[in-house]
Amino acid sequence: MERENITTLKPRNRGWAARILRRYLSFVNHPIYFRHFWAVNRERMPEDGTPVVLVSNHQNCLIDPLALVFILSDRKPRFLARASVFQNPILGKIIRSLGALPTYRARVDGIRGVAKNKGTLEEVAKSLSHGETVVLYPEGQHQNKRWLGAFSQAYLKMAFGAAEEANFDREVYVMPTANHYSHYRLPREDMMILFGEPIALSPYYEEYKEDPRGVMSKVNDIVREQIEGMMLNVEDLDNYEAIDFLREGSFGREYAERLSLNPHYLPAKLEADKHLVRALAEAKEQQPEKMQQLFDESRDVARKIRKMGVREWLFERKTSVGEFALFTLAMLLLLPLFGTSIGATWAVFLFPLLINHFFIKDRQFRGSINLAVTLLVTYPLFGLVPTIVMLCKGAWLSAAGYLVGFPLMIIFASNYMRWAQKWLGYARFVFGDKKATKKLAIRRLKLYKELREVVK
Secondary structure (H helix, E strand, C coil), rough: CCCHHHHHCCCCCCCCCHHHHHHHHHHHHHHEEEEEEECCCCCCCCCCCCCEEECCCCCCCCHHHHHHHHHCCCCCCCEEEEHHHHHCCHHHHHHHHHCCCECCHHHHHHHHHHHHHHHHHHHHHHHHHHHCCCECCCCCCCCCCCCCCCCCCCCHHHHHHHHHHHHCCCEEEEEEEEEEECCCCCCCCCEEEEEEEEEEEEEEHHHHHHHHHHHHHHHHHHHHHHHHHHCCCCCHHHHHHHHHHHHHHHHHHHHHHCCCCCCCCCHHHHHHHHHHHHHHHHHHHHHHHHHHHHHHHHHHHHHHHHHCCHHHHHCCCCCCCHHHHHHHHHHHHHHHHHHHHHHHHHHHHHHHHHHHHHCCCHHHHHHHHHHHHHHHHHHHHHHHHHHHHHHHHHHHHHHHHHHHHHHHHHHHHHHHHHHHHHHHHHHHHHCHHHHHHHHHHHHHHHHHHHHHHHHH
């Protein structure tokens, strides 16, 4: 049988139902679940119809690949997910329609389960042969910190395998990307995905025929270097808690402003954080004992601030009972609106909270549970079903109002709960142990002064 001319193949058509589902999920994901969402350098992505293996760091279980599915709206990327996710027939069918394929692991699914990966790999190969995009995470699992784990080179076996299937007559790309969250376990936070420079594999074809392992190692180094350059990679895991406190808090904001970068704009804050992490590493290399002392002090100050139950920004300004009273008055005036909002949207907040509390041990998986339950259960039941019922009764105006008002109530209720946390911290700061607060404030100022002298 003559080999099919793979260069003439086009991506497979996507059904109308899948397109509608993606539009709905994208609507809930971007403006509702996330506060702000960026796709940086999206235009670098090779056009649909070109085989692309897209690889990324992995921070947040299902949210990472789903975000790519929503961004790459001109195609249906395939991505791998734990086989256990597919055990639920409804959830399994939905994520399959979004492009997910099950992957089986020996320690969870046994040897027989691993054998089922053959079908998944065949589907991946089929996707690439049709000029589609396959999303893979070389670290193999999501990380619990902002750092880059070791890479498996399986993604390159797939990429070069697709080229070999086409007799090395067709271009195949590896597309490095990186994701970054302002907070990767909470809703109503910021997210961004950065696209690197696509890596064409054709320049390596001849060398690959002679030395596959050596070529894959060479390309893997290039891919990893790109991803590491785009993301926040904190390699000093022994001092991770201290570095994270400095980066996220007042010192990090001040450092960003010194670089003329906006600390409240996630793309700019990421650049500032990367610069700060490098500066801390250089200072540690030059003055290891001094920096370790400062890291230990930073960790202790951070823990004491958390123990007080306050926010660090309160140490940055003069606080007063009068200002707190105005804050309290504003919260009271908004309380009826919050009551109305939470009365209509309580399930959106409560159900994911209960599931995460009782069933989810891996904290990095909790953000995915929040999103999945919101997308597939609470928003349809409490947002769309009442709208449909109103439409069936002929209450068109009420239906339109509820359809628009429900997501706005989710956003307001979420914001109010954040303000309530700030109010509670403010109360503790104003009416708490003044002596302990003053002592901690002095330690904090001394710490930052010493850091400014060694961290440039």
